[in-house]
Structure formats: C-alpha cells, structure tokens
Amino acid sequence: MPYRCQTCTKTLTEGSLSCGSCGKRFSVPVPSGEAPAGPFPAWPPQKSRQAKSGNSLINVSVGVLVVLGLIVACFFLFVVSQRPQQTSDGLDPQKQAAYINIGDDGYLSLRNGASDVDGASKVIVAATQDDETKLNDAAVAKDKVGYDNIVYGGGAYLIQNHTRAKLIGYGDGFTGATVYHVRIESGPFQDQDGWIPQEWFKK
Numbered sequence: 005m006p007y008r009c010q011t012c013t014k015t016l017t018e019g020s021l022s023c024g025s026c027g028k029r030f031s032v033p034v035p036s037g038e039a040p041a042g043p044f045p046a047w048p049p050q051k052s053r054q055a056k057s058g059n060s061l062i063n064v065s066v067g068v069l070v071v072l073g074l075i076v077a078c079f080f081l082f083v084v085s086q087r088p089q090q091t092s093d094g095l096d097p098q099k100q101a102a103y104i105n106i107g108d109d110g111y112l113s114l115r116n117g118a119s120d121v122d123g124a125s126k127v128i129v130a131a132t133q134d135d136e137t138k139l140n141d142a143a144v145a146k147d148k149v150g151y152d153n154i155v156y157g158g159g160a161y162l163i164q165n166h167t168r169a170k171l172i173g174y175g176d177g178f179t180g181a182t183v184y185h186v187r188i189e190s191g192p193f194q195d196q197d198g199w200i201p202q203e204w205f206k207k
C-alpha cells in the first residue's frame with residue numbers, strides 16, 4: 005500500500021515533500037516503495053510512537069507503585085490491628101502496671117463502669133485486702149446481696165471517680181491478679197487507705 009497523507013489521507017507521490025492534495029509539507033520526502041503494514045500507512049510517520057511506549061512504561065511503573073503502596077498500607081493496618089488492646093488512657097494494662105511504682109501519685113479510675121455505684125461514678129475501695137478478695141469473690145459468683153453487704157457493711161468506701169490517690173503497696177488478688185493498696189489524697193476520704201483492683205488506678 006502506498007503512503008497516504010496524514011492530514012487528508014490521499015495517496016502521496018514518492019519523493020514528494022508535500023501532499024499534492026492538501027498541500028501539507030513534509031520535512032522528509034515521501035519514501036518510495038510500499039508503506040509498512042499498519043492500520044493507516046500515513047506520512048509523515050507518527051512521531052509519538054517512542055513517546056507513547058515511554059508513557060506506557062511510566063503508566064506501568066505508577067501501577068506497580070500503587071499496588072506496592074496498597075500492600076504496605078494493608079500490612080500496616082494488619083500490624084496495628086494485632087497490637088494489644090489498650091485502656092482508655094492509651095496504655096495497655098501490662099505496660100501501665102510496669103510504669104507505676106510504690107509512691108507514685110495517680111487517681112482512681114472506673115474501668116468500663118465496673119464499680120460505678122448507682123450511676124454516681126463512685127469507685128468501691130475495699131477497706132482491707134481481705135475485703136477486696138471477698139468483694140471479688142462475690143462479684144465472680146454474681147452474689148449481689150453478699151457484695152452489697154460488704155460494700156455497705158463497712159468493708160468498702162465509695163469514693164468519687166478520679167479522686168487523687170497514691171500507690172502505697174500491692175498484693176496478690178484473685179487468680180494471679182494484682183491488687184493495689186492506695187492512700188486517698190483528696191476529698192472527704194483524704195488520708196484513708198484502701199484496696200482496689202490494679203486497673204482502677206491510673207497515673
């Protein structure tokens with residue numbers, strides 16, 4: 005097939021520097037012989053062929069980068085999702101315990117409303133370590149009457165949530181849990197000491 009004008013598609017004369025039909029000028033004369041096979045054997049040849057393949061290379065690179073980015077993002081989300089559950093204070097209980105030493109100041113903190121009495125945001129602070137154990141046993145046994153008997157029978161103090169306190173000691177609670185011996189540092193129960201589950205004390 006002979007070469008055809010890129011502009012008007014008319015057949016071109018070999019060796020010509022312009023189209024005989026539309027007058028389009030060429031910087032390179034129309035070659036003699038058959039045009040290479042293609043959808044449209046136009047002259048001058050499409051300059052953008054090289055650029056196009058370059059573009060497609062860039063497109064492939066961008067695609068690869070996007071896929072890699074997604075893989076990295078998924079991996080990051082997976083790692084984040086595998087981290088241990090944290091308390092509302094942003095520390096996991098294990099680590100938090102390590103940060104608190106005897107003599108440290110902190111505050112009483114209800115955890116999941118566990119000791120919230122009648123919605124009044126009061127923390128149940130056991131009078132003695134033995135009372136703390138009994139309170140827990142009653143809670144585990146879902147023995148509400150027994151629990152209330154301890155709470156309202158002198159075995160515990162109902163102290164406002166977030167009251168300042170100091171860690172003055174600790175001991176073993178039920179099933180390997182640690183209980184904290186704290187001294188209240190403000191409010192009506194100032195200087196009173198008592199026992200609470202470790203998680204109810206925050207620095």
Ligand SMILES: [Zn+2]
Nearest residue numbers: 009012023026
């Ligand atoms: Zn033409």
